[in-house]
Amino acid sequence: MSSIKEVAKQANVSVATVSRVLNNDPVVKPATKNKVLRVIKEMNYKPNMLAKNLRKQASRTIVMVLPSMSNPYFSEIARGAQAAAYDNAYNIIIGTIESKRWILDTYINMLKTNLAEGIVFVSSSVNKELLEELMDEYKIVLCTEYYPGINATCVAIDNKRAGYEATKELIRRGCSHIAYITGNRESSSVTARIEGYKEALKEAGIPYRPDRIAGAKNRFDHVKEAVNGIIGQGLPIDGIITHSDLQASYILKGIKEKSIALPERVGMISFDGTFLAEITNPTITTIVQPLYDLGYTSVHKLILKLVNESAEAGEEEGLVLLPHHMVIRET
Amino acid sequence: MSSIKEVAKQANVSVATVSRVLNNDPVVKPATKNKVLRVIKEMNYKPNMLAKNLRKQASRTIVMVLPSMSNPYFSEIARGAQAAAYDNAYNIIIGTIESKRWILDTYINMLKTNLAEGIVFVSSSVNKELLEELMDEYKIVLCTEYYPGINATCVAIDNKRAGYEATKELIRRGCSHIAYITGNRESSSVTARIEGYKEALKEAGIPYRPDRIAGAKNRFDHVKEAVNGIIGQGLPIDGIITHSDLQASYILKGIKEKSIALPERVGMISFDGTFLAEITNPTITTIVQPLYDLGYTSVHKLILKLVNESAEAGEEEGLVLLPHHMVIRET
């Protein structure tokens, strides 16, 4: 493995000059530069980033933590994140924690040990306590979640409004017994959407019933239990809002195999807008989130924070809302 | 940011001793060790990995390159890969190239610049030429593909046998006009499956027709065109094998929206065994690949190669076959 020293010797210059050539320092004389470049090519030299990173005290690497990978929702966010990292010549490590807390620690350790310069937490990959512990020392962006009072940029959609719009649409169709299958009840996106849901109900004069809301993970059995739990209380359902396309697809599956006692033509609106909503039968009406952009923007904002380290003050913090829209399909 | 030097000063020992404590060197006297550990905790010291990496000339990082992320197929492989990396205390960078060659270069550069110690190429994320260029200098594992003559471990299923079995099943059901929608025709998994397909046809005395085979990417329009291309030649189809669950789901979608002129009850067998095959309507019969294990094993093998650098000789190279199985569903 050739080092800068060998290149310097071969080119008959000092390591400093080679370094300057590598970094495009305009002070080097063109002739020297060419000579060095020739040697670099001849020797097939590549700078050792480990050395560079140490010297510069910067890894040019960030981390994005996802709850899981098995939902296309996250893949799309990750895709945007990778693009943003690439565009800014940063490396990005995308990690999933699969609800194992100790795995989260490995990613946070990358921050603590200088391997990573900043981190994006997507969805409920982190809780508020941990966040408060980290927010003063490290550069953090939250993607699709919003914790007021946290010293971190948050990138998300207007979940309250989206929840409102979804509910409104079902009401418009004549639904008045609308169930809500949520995700993790502690997540801010969930509570915001429910606020919108309540508001729409109120506006329509439909009484709000908390027992029409049930949380479920993105697993078939969870979703089935959640829906059947509501039905089991003797509550009629003529419309459903789900937290994700995946949940909605599971409901369709349950209806079809008759493990969920709902009519095939139930009005249903899901969140996310992944391709899943298009390949089910019937296809699913969804609130489309700008997933790619959410990922892209999160990373972009994080990198801005890293670069503007000088502009210390937390003026830039806050909430960034990206637009969503509804796509009406068969459900 | 506290460094080892400050810890040493605070604990009244040399940096060497602190380093020994950090690395659990048994020579340090227990009393000293405790003293140092106390200071480390007090100062909330974390070793700087950038320095460690440089000194040890090892990043403990590997790369896994995926063609894309939007197929749950890849997510599942990535999940296994992450687990293997975690189990071996390696970092893993999972990157997708989205068929942009220049993005692939960034990942390969991580190898060349010492940021990564090895790489796993999944599916057709790399071509044979590039592979031949890299194989002598770097540690490489291929996942789900197999190039004979390449100095890299390959982890995959027995694609020929799987293709044979899928075809056989359709023949058993009485199909005799079996179309094959493949992926990238240059990939070894595709050609191996087709071999199996041919073999099963031959065995059943059904003539093989190359024009019943068409390649398609994992996009609705591609798949639709491929299928309609075969139909358009006037060739009847009473059975279909697809390269992926995703393709199969698109075919169902096309049938339903009548943009693909096939009966709803067409016999279809796809490859992969992702959750997609369960949420479609009808559900899809698939050859289930051990995706998680494919990812896990690939990374595990790579790390073994890295650790056994001493055992230079390429004795360990070769093909690792993991078992697959068929799950019969509604198609």
Next chain:
DNA sequence: GCTCCGAGTGTAATCGATTACAAAATGATG
């Protein structure tokens, strides 16, 4: 009491780059 040995610790080189500062080369000017 002296030598020797091993346990425990410290000193300093090293990994491969960047960069402040010093020094040399170049060129302009009178």
Next chain:
DNA sequence: CATCATTTTGTAATCGATTACACTCGGAGC
């Protein structure tokens, strides 16, 4: 041609860890 300003290049410190080697110190053996 001497002087000085400006380019261009080189020297050496530095980032923060690891580790070969040297050293100290106490006790065992004679």
